[in-house]
Amino acid sequence: MMKTLKKSLIGLLAGLFVATAAQASNEVQIDGAKVGHWTMDFAAASKLAKEKNLPMMLNFTGSDWCGWCKLMDKGVFAKEEWNKYAAKNVVLVTLDFPNDKSIVPEKYVARNKSLQQQFGVRGYPTYVVLDSDGETQLGRLGAGRDKTPASFIKEFQEVTRFSAASVEAYARKNPDKAKAYRAALDEVRGSQKALRDWIATGPQRNDENDKKFEAFKKRISEANEALDKF
Numbered sequence: 516m517m518k519t520l521k522k523s524l525i526g527l528l529a530g531l532f533v534a535t536a537a538q539a540s541n542e543v544q545i546d547g548a549k550v551g552h553w554t555m556d557f558a559a560a561s562k563l564a565k566e567k568n569l570p571m572m573l574n575f576t577g578s579d580w581c582g583w584c585k586l587m588d589k590g591v592f593a594k595e596e597w598n599k600y601a602a603k604n605v606v607l608v609t610l611d612f613p614n615d616k617s618i619v620p621e622k623y624v625a626r627n628k629s630l631q632q633q634f635g636v637r638g639y640p641t642y643v644v645l646d647s648d649g650e651t652q653l654g655r656l657g658a659g660r661d662k663t664p665a666s667f668i669k670e671f672q673e674v675t676r677f678s679a680a681s682v683e684a685y686a687r688k689n690p691d692k693a694k695a696y697r698a699a700l701d702e703v704r705g706s707q708k709a710l711r712d713w714i715a716t717g718p719q720r721n722d723e724n725d726k727k728f729e730a731f732k733k734r735i736s737e738a739n740e741a742l743d744k745f
Contacts, residue, residue: 543609545620551602553592553609555623557630561649564606570653570675571606573643575636579613583658584640596664605671612639635715644674653677677704685745696745703738710735 544552548559550567553574564571576584591597601607610627611619619627630636634643634652642656654674656667675681677700686693710731718724 543611548606548608550606551598551604553607555609555611555619557608557610557623557626560606560608564645564647564649567606568647568680569604569606570647570678570680571608571645571649572656572671573608573610573630573634573645575610575612575631575634575639575641575643577612577614577639578609579615579618581639586660587640587658587662591662591664591667594664597668600664600668604675635711644671646678647680651679689745692745696742699738699742699745703735703742706731706735706738 542553544554544556546554546556546559548554548556548563550563550569554560557573560571563569576588578584578588610630612627612631613619616624634641636643640658644653644656645651646653654677656670656674659666682697682700685696689696710728713727713731718727
């Protein structure tokens with residue numbers, strides 16, 4: 516009986532430790548930045564990303580009211596598998612728009628709104644992935660009920676294959692294909708930007724614009740097919 520009680524107590528303590536560790540790893544710093552840890556300090560994170568040559572992920576969230584945000588926080592970002600990956604591969608920034616205004620320091624409120632406008636974010640959560648320069652947008656990710664740390668890491672890796680560090684690594688490994696690879700990558704980025712710019716103009720839904728949209732999609736698809744050949 517004593518052994519069983521002891522084992523149960525050990526198991527309970529171990530579970531509490533794991534839960535506490537996950538919670539701690541998912542907490543948000545207010546100032547400063549560390550690889551793999553969420554921070555509100557966009558300036559510090561940008562500096563760190565450049566120093567470490569790592570991509571950044573901006574988490575546009577409504578932490579205390581957004582159901583999808585809470586789902587991702589609990590199901591992906593609080594998990595050990597994600598935290599281990601993030602600790603070596605990504606600089607994380609939280610841009611919060613909570614109902615409880617005390618959550619975000621006043622010094623970050625206007626800046627968060629400015630970044631929201633800059634990246635055209637209209638819903639939460641939106642995960643904007645930037646290159647190490649803190650400006651070049653590599654792609655966007657979203658929430659999903661069935662997403663796991665493994666599936667989200669895979670999505671993140673797909674997006675960051677366009678990062679400067681990844682391109683440089685490929686070029687060093689394949690010098691004979693470097694020029695063509697960069698050209699194919701530029702076409703992917705150019706086709707995606709062309710669509711974003713067009714959508715930003717607020718085109719009306721009609722037959723002519725539907726055809727334009729399909730043309731943009733076709734160009735993007737063909738560009739990605741060309742890049743996938745490398």
